[in-house]
Amino acid sequence: MDSNASSSSSSASGRSLVSAKVVVAGGFGAGKTTLVGSVSEIPPVSTEAVMTEASEQHDDLSSTPEKVTTTVAMDFGRLTLEQELIMYMFGTPGQARFWFMWNDIVRGAVGAVIVVDSRRLADCFDAIDYFETSQSVPYIVALNRFDGELPYTVDQIREALEISPEVPIVDFDARDRNSAGNVLKTLLRYALSRPRQPDPVG
């Protein structure tokens, strides 16, 4: 009865399906979509969200509470890890003006990968600030070296990004399937190793 796996499950046989999500964040052009495409069993899909700015309370400089609506695209891929266990990888929009989307993409994620172009470290500061501040989702850093030599040691990079010693930093090639898959394995191992408290989805 369950020979057809998830794609054609009838409502009766598919009830035990569960899904999980990993977020792929990082600077503009760092290799997020490439990572998702390397591991995904489907070509990365793009979808749109219409966003409305809720308030500007966190912005010290502005006091105008005007609503702003923007349409942004995000892409995602899928991995069937077991017949009834599906993982989605969601890429955040790389441009800084789209950080506001992150809350909705990130909510309920098992973990996040911050893809860093090792030639342009500062581009990932927003992403690291976000995950460090929100503390709700474990993150690791994946250095995409774009063919070249790493211009710094991993220790120097950790220092520049000011991330704590327990956060894994892996060096990878976003175009390589196993290399990108290894990043996901590192993330899940890290997520499993972290102490957690029972805490409902919110």
Added chain:
Amino acid sequence: MRNRRSRRGRIRPYTFTGGRTRSRHPLLVQTLVSAADANTEAPSTLPPEAQRIHEMCRETRSVAEISAALKIPLGVTQVLLSDLADQGLVYIHPTITGHSPSENQVLERALRGLERLFQ
């Protein structure tokens, strides 16, 4: 090499338009949904988008996949799915977040799945 700490706190609180669902079901972008009864047509009184969503739910799919395939923005898709679930037309599958240690078993299964797929 520039370092990070000087600039922070500029993350603005935006939300999906209409993203707040009335439903108790957590409907995240990765959440899988399927028609409660794959052989039943959606009531013709439903809005056309909801009918198309219900039609797609004959096979289990994620909220994001439905949004992408039907070109309906995510927030709108979430609201329509939430209404369909409230009417008992659509079943919402559980989502693993890893936030609670009770989910460790599933996370370990996920890790083993990754280990099988990638060397």
